[in-house]
Amino acid sequence: MQRLNTRRIFLRRLAAAIGAVTVGEAPLAFAGAKNSIRDVRLERTDKSLRVVFDLAGSAKHKLFHLSNPSRVVLDFPGTTLPAGKRLAIEPSPLVKGLRYGKRNKDDLRVVLDLDQQMQTSTWVRRSGSRYQLIVEFDQPPVVSAAAPAKRKPVKTVEKKRPKKLRDLVIAIDAGHGGKDPGALGKRGTHEKKVVLQVARRLAKLLEREPGYKPVLIRNSDVFLPLRERINKARAAKADLFISIHADASPNPKAQGSSVYVLSENGASSEAARFLAQQENAVDLIGGVSLDNRDQMLASVLLDLSQRHTIETSQKAAQQLLAELNKVGKVHSPRVEKAAFVVLKSPDVPSVLVETAFISNPREEKRLRTREHQQKLARSMVKGIKKYFAEHAPDDSLVARMRTQEHVIQRGDTLSGIAHQYRVPVDHLRSVNGLASDKLLVGKKLKIPVAET
Ligand SMILES: [Zn+2]
Numbered sequence: 001m002q003r004l005n006t007r008r009i010f011l012r013r014l015a016a017a018i019g020a021v022t023v024g025e026a027p028l029a030f031a032g033a034k035n036s037i038r039d040v041r042l043e044r045t046d047k048s049l050r051v052v053f054d055l056a057g058s059a060k061h062k063l064f065h066l067s068n069p070s071r072v073v074l075d076f077p078g079t080t081l082p083a084g085k086r087l088a089i090e091p092s093p094l095v096k097g098l099r100y101g102k103r104n105k106d107d108l109r110v111v112l113d114l115d116q117q118m119q120t121s122t123w124v125r126r127s128g129s130r131y132q133l134i135v136e137f138d139q140p141p142v143v144s145a146a147a148p149a150k151r152k153p154v155k156t157v158e159k160k161r162p163k164k165l166r167d168l169v170i171a172i173d174a175g176h177g178g179k180d181p182g183a184l185g186k187r188g189t190h191e192k193k194v195v196l197q198v199a200r201r202l203a204k205l206l207e208r209e210p211g212y213k214p215v216l217i218r219n220s221d222v223f224l225p226l227r228e229r230i231n232k233a234r235a236a237k238a239d240l241f242i243s244i245h246a247d248a249s250p251n252p253k254a255q256g257s258s259v260y261v262l263s264e265n266g267a268s269s270e271a272a273r274f275l276a277q278q279e280n281a282v283d284l285i286g287g288v289s290l291d292n293r294d295q296m297l298a299s300v301l302l303d304l305s306q307r308h309t310i311e312t313s314q315k316a317a318q319q320l321l322a323e324l325n326k327v328g329k330v331h332s333p334r335v336e337k338a339a340f341v342v343l344k345s346p347d348v349p350s351v352l353v354e355t356a357f358i359s360n361p362r363e364e365k366r367l368r369t370r371e372h373q374q375k376l377a378r379s380m381v382k383g384i385k386k387y388f389a390e391h392a393p394d395d396s397l398v399a400r401m402r403t404q405e406h407v408i409q410r411g412d413t414l415s416g417i418a419h420q421y422r423v424p425v426d427h428l429r430s431v432n433g434l435a436s437d438k439l440l441v442g443k444k445l446k447i448p449v450a451e452t
Pocket residue numbers: 175176182183191245246
């Protein structure tokens with residue numbers, strides 16, 4: 001399977017949504033009414049394999065496919081389960097199981113774990129306020145669900161295993177370098193030098209974090225044009241780009257860290273520039289080829305892409321700023337916006353961190369110390385991790401380390417919950433630091449996302 005980052009997946013879906021319908025939506029029966037899933041089951045015949053949902057209120061849903069491992073995801077808006085109800089299906093060789101959990105505030109997400117990618121079709125039957133949503137799988141011809149006894153040789157099974165989950169790539173860009181020293185402190189400190197030190201410390205710390213792969217855009221005192229920095233990050237398929245700098249101001253009292261993302265103005269001029277380069281544009285919209293008549297679509301996609309990147313960057317920037325705030329003063333309590341060239345990747349979320357004011361003698365002194373550099377690096381690691389705890393792409397190891405929450409209901413047992421989410425009871429105990437299996441109604445349990 002091709003490696004996709006969130007941006008590309010987003011664009012693929014967007015392109016698919018424009019070009020063809022991949023999202024099934026049945027009409028909502030009572031707008032605003034609470035829906036519930038009464039039951040779910042797997043139905044098998046010689047010819048078909050279906051998962052049937054019994055719903056009350058509405059059959060509104062969104063369906064999409066995810067790969068590595070293969071899954072079908074159904075999001076039911078405003079949907080609950082009847083009290084005490086647990087959803088489960090009898091596992092089959094092709095549809096291996098079902099997981100579910102709350103999403104947003106009152107949506108329900110159901111995930112069907114598949115043995116391999118299969119085409120699906122859905123339809124809805126209605127009787128009064130009762131609905132049946134039928135998800136039918138087009139079975140691959142080789143395997144018959146009716147004859148699961150035919151075991152394949154181990155080698156084939158081995159081949160089908162999902163690929164190793166990928167690391168998140170963090171591009172770390174030490175600002176300036178070579179003939180460009182950056183800002184200069186009163187003690188003669190060169191910005192290019194201290195920011196490289198901080199960048200290296202950040203890389204070293206990230207290397208120790210499972211699921212993260214730091215890439216230093218420069219690791220020596222070299223001059224790199226700004227566009228080349230962007231290109232390097234894109235070539236490394238970075239999930240996040242962080243440019244590290246030290247600020248300067250004529251006012252020697254100016255102090256504190258700032259975090260920047262690209263401003264809208266900077267973005268729109270950049271979109272035009274990128275579109276002018278056909279090659280970039282094709283790559284950007286997820287391999288959808290462009291001829292002249294598609295230019296309009298391309299510009300819409302690119303615009304959305306850039307907007308999406310800025311939104312994503314903003315979220316990452318906020319986490320970074322919050323962590324930097326714990327280390328020392330922040331210059332501005334808000335994420336700043338500017339048209340810095342280095343932030344202009346249309347498809348890599350990018351932030352620029354001004355670690356401190358090198359023009360402030362006190363901050364200059366601190367910036368040179370190992371302790372402060374390490375503090376800055378550590379706070380950036382925390383910010384990065386907090387951001388990805390919620391936004392890691394699905395094919396990443398970090399996404400798999402994510403946990404979900406289960407609010408303990410009356411009648412819940414630890415083994416029951418373990419069964420429901422298909423995680424070992426031991427994991428539940430250790431993740432939640434439980435000394436006993438006694439559960440308190442209303443308390444939240446962390447549920448590790450099931451491995452497949
Ligand atoms: Zn700088």
